[in-house]
Amino acid sequence: MVGRIFREGASLVTTDYQIVLNPGEWDAEERQVTESRQISYEVVSVRENAAETQLYADLKVANASLGVIATFGVAEIPQECKSERKPVIEMNLVIAHLLYQQHKQGFRQALQEKLLGSAEHNRWLYHPRETSMRKAFMDHREAELRKIEEKRLASDREYAAQQEQRRKELETVPSSERERIDWLAKQWEELALEGHSHAAHCQNCMAAQADDAHCCRYCGSDALETRPTGKGILLDIRYKFLCWGYGVKSLKAMPTIGADQ
Known part of the structure; x- marks a missing residue:
């Protein structure tokens, strides 16, 4: 029927x-x-x-x-x-x-x-x-993925160039300032590695210590501010400290660092 x-x-x-x-x-x-x-x-x-x-x-x-x-x-x-x-x-x-x-x-x-x-x-x-629709969709998707990858590669190149420029800028400063910046940066890195989410940041000598400190263990100042130790501060930390003048400030407040410190 x-x-x-x-x-x-x-x-x-x-x-x-x-x-x-x-x-x-x-x-x-x-x-x-x-x-x-x-x-x-x-x-x-x-x-x-x-x-x-x-x-x-x-x-x-x-x-x-x-x-x-x-x-x-x-x-x-x-x-x-x-x-x-x-x-x-x-x-x-x-x-x-x-x-x-x-x-x-x-x-x-x-x-x-x-x-x-x-x-x-x-x-x-x-x-x-539907065959042509699927093909057009996949072609468009692949083109978009290529754009994303090209942007990522360009961003990586730009970041690498920035890192190289910052490395050169760090090399141009006096060795004493560079060594002090490295010393300060390692304090933050070690605190983060030990699991401290915050640090007590001395506003006199720029040193960092555990956030339960009442005074700076390096210069004795009680001008401490609590700051986070996350990726925001750790990323390019030495270049940031250079731009913020931490090395110069620290040297003025404390020209030398005792062996026991």
């Missing part, structure tokens, strides 16, 4: 078709391949498979081909559709059971309306447009 319906019909309603590109990933996108609409067709052929579990209708729509599989089970796409990249729709015939109980007298007409006049029980198995 389904075969007769297709042979005697002239149009059918297709369903919407959306696909998800790169599902489950950060850049997943949903795209509309085709929209639901009523299309006119001409029958090329209608046939059943060998097991008589599904019917395949080869239809001509305008200047294109469309395959329709009507089945009670799982649709098996014919090889010709795969090789010719022909769009394919599956029609679920499970609705026929209910229709038969409801419309025993006018069953054929009710089934024809469900099959050809509604897309409620149809779904797209494949549409050639």
Whole structure:
């Protein structure tokens, strides 16, 4: 009966078709391949498979081909559709059971309306447009990833150039100031390594010690301020201390450092 319906019909309603590109990933996108609409067709052929579990209708729509599989089970796409990249729709015939109980007298007409006049029980198995959509999406994604990588490489080069420039600037200062900056920087690095999240920073000699100190263990000053020892301070710490003048300030407050300190 389904075969007769297709042979005697002239149009059918297709369903919407959306696909998800790169599902489950950060850049997943949903795209509309085709929209639901009523299309006119001409029958090329209608046939059943060998097991008589599904019917395949080869239809001509305008200047294109469309395959329709009507089945009670799982649709098996014919090889010709795969090789010719022909769009394919599956029609679920499970609705026929209910229709038969409801419309025993006018069953054929009710089934024809469900099959050809509604897309409620149809779904797209494949549409050639999705191939170009997927390719365009992946091309765009690869281009975006290349841009991200190029920006990362440029940032790395810029950072390397900055580091080299800062190293040269550090080399131009007197050795006494450079050694004092290194001494101060190591205090912060050691405190962070020991697990201290904050340090007591002496505002007189610029030295750092554990944040429970009441006075500076190096110069005796009680002008201490609590500062974090996180990456914000540790990143390029020697260059920062140079820019902030910590080496010069420390040398003025404490020209020499005792051996016991």
